Amino acid sequence: MAFDYDLFVIGGGSGGVRAARVAAQGGARVALAEESRYGGTCVIRGCVPKKLMVFASEFRGAMTDAQAYGWTVEAGGFDWPAFRTKLHAELDWLENVYRGNLHKAGVETYESRARLVDPHTVELADGTRVSAAHILIATGGWPVKPDLPGAEHAITSNEIFHLDRLPKSMLIVGGGYIACEFACILNGLGVEVTQFYRGAQILRGFDDEARGLVSDEMIASGVNLHLGTNIEAMEEGDGGYRVTATNGTKATFETVMFATGRAPNTQQMGLEEAGVTLGRNGEIVVDQYSQTGVPSIYAIGDVTDRVNLTPVAIREGMAFVETVFKGNPTPVDHELIPTAIFTQPEMGTIGLSEDAARAQEPVDVYTTSFRPMHTAFADRPDRVLMKLIVSRASRRVLGCHIVAPGAGEMIQLAGIAVKMGATKEDFDRTVAVHPTMSEELVTLKTPVDAA
Template sequence: MSFDFDLLVIGGGSGGVRAARIAASQHGARVALAEESRMGGTCVIRGCVPKKLMIFASEAPAAAAEAREYGWQAETGAFDWPMFRGKLHTELSRLEGIYTSGLLAAGVEVFHQRARIVDPHMVELADGTRRTAAHILVAVGGRPSRPGIPGDDLAMISDDLFDMERLPGKVLVMGGGFIATEFATILKGLGCDTTLTHRRGRVLRGFDEDARALVTHQLEHIGVSLRLDVNVTAMERDGGGIRCHFDDGSAERFDAVMLATGRHPNTEGLGLEAAGVKLGKGGEIVVDQWSQTNIPSIFAVGDVTDRVNLTPVAIREGHAFADTMFGGHPRHVDHSLVASAVYTRPFELGTIGLTEEDACASREVEIYAATFRPMRSLFAGSDLRALMKLIVCAETRKVLGCHIFAPEAGEMIQLAAVAVTMGATKEDFDLTVAVHPTLAEELVTMRMPVRRSGPEHHRSHDLDRALHPA
């Protein structure tokens, strides 16, 4: 059977663009890509990139305060949100153009419209045109979820923050994941009176407990009001603001509410069910290690599969798919070791591998940890404590996890991830000569474990007792 294309990609985010470009430019495949919105997807247009630029902007007041502690007469003045927003969108448009031009240079035919799967080899575009392909790759990502409470349509989702006409004076952030904690940090840094509410007692569920405790403490330290172990039950319009009702019986008015209560795969209306593609309980596309669905000609990568929802993972999946299908080099992605970072401020969290809680559930582990006040912030009068933590298998001595809470932890964990991914042992870390004075030198100078944990040990989550045992 003759097809219009060897590959038709639905979705112009990081994973889809990488797969299309590699398949076309390196492996000579006839490739098309359909994207209904802006090229670059969530990360470039609505996520990682604009968020990180907002984080940089939000650091200025703290930087000025630190400069004063070092002897400078430093002030920041007022923040010009319209100026920043205009420059931000100019930069996003520049990046979008790079993504599009890269595809065209690779020989990919681009359709700037929505696509829907008709059958295992056919896609229908929004204008009614139908195109066929030997292989279809779905890379449409995810989208923010709403909690389903009365009035939640009054609230913003994370996508909306980059288009605000003005900054809210008083804002509520709902959620406790990395999006919620990062945007609470951003909004507070930009001068908003910020409250974060979360149904649990600590933020960042699923991360190492010691790190969770420190991030939660830091949010309070920088002036974010925390309402933990409580749920918002309803929202209603209150003049120009929103009144939120909580399940503890209280209510409070905010100028704006931002929802960061999770994301779900963006699979609705794609024709997947009609084509026979199996979906999971959360709407995610079920795939095997080769990113192949139960329909042999249909594949999926990125957040739409709900494996590890990070941009670099989607890129790696897309590249592996292209090499496997069109390059004669079968390979798949190992999702068991993926480094990540939570860009709170002034300290951020970097992590790779197992948490202590997960590691000690099935084996004996040794915990090496150091908490300390970093030289730079200590001199400026800060009481915030950094954390360097290694989880080591007691039998093999292999480093199973590394967790860093410190300034620029994302930069540090990227380098530590190389060693952990290679299977480094604690003794390999010990053999490494420290660079002094640095924060990261603590990773190679910790000689004695602070405790030994395993299935039969009771793990206290009290940070002070855990890191400073009697």
């Protein structure tokens, strides 16, 4: 059977665009459909605008530090409309880069929602149908709000970049990295931030000591963090929204933001009708090669709910092209992925947490927490953490956890060593770069707990 295309990609985020572009560069006939904006969550409503907001929010502390270092600083308040205008211009430019790269690679694009009709047919919103030998689903995820009274009045991380003005007060509900990052960002921009999290500690799944320090530093910086607390209901009132907490307290916030989870974008796409299996959370079930139970249909990125990170989606897209178009079956490697959480201070992590490592085998834990030179001189109490989890048997570093300004930059480089299987002795043989915070990673001599 002759198909219109060798590959049809549904979704113009980082993973879908990369797969489409590389496949087309290799000579495949490729089309891509995107119903919204090119660049997806990362470029349009995630990593990129968030990181720019992180940069903006850090200047308040930097100006205070500058005074401690002898500078005369005269700064006005933060101009949100001016920043937002420049932010959106940057995102427009990046979207055009994505569009341009697809065009240069010869990918035919459709500005349309698309759904499956059968294993080889895609239907666009206007009813047009096209066929493809292979179909790749890369539609990402979307924030979800809890089912409770008044939730329709709240915003999510999607809307945070489009506010007409910054509110005086905001309640953020959630304890994951998105909730914590925006709590720090908005606090830094001068918003009075309250955060509710139903669990005993924020950042579930990360190393306990590391997330405990992040929590302490967030509270010290002014975030009004309430653990073991959830929102029960909210209603419109004078000056904002009247919120009832599960502990019975009531308070009014100008804006409420839910960061309580994301769901795969698989609704009304014809997936199950085409024979694609969905998991309990709506994710597309795939094998190690990102292939669904339907041989011609693949899926990558957040829509599969494996490891929901932009660089992982890109890697999955590249592995898909290698497998399907280059005759080189390439399973996706989801082991030992370094990641960063852009709270203030940042957390960088790779490998096992202390608890997970101890559950697996006997380990030695090397850790230190201290006041770094930069902030100590400015007479700030901020602390940082450097931590290595080491297998007692093999001496391999099983986990590395950093809480410090610039932790994201540090963990990228430390991650290379951990991915390569470096031992504690390999770290020890590396000469320290002095004076730096990260030198502590190669000067840790004594395990804190050899139990």
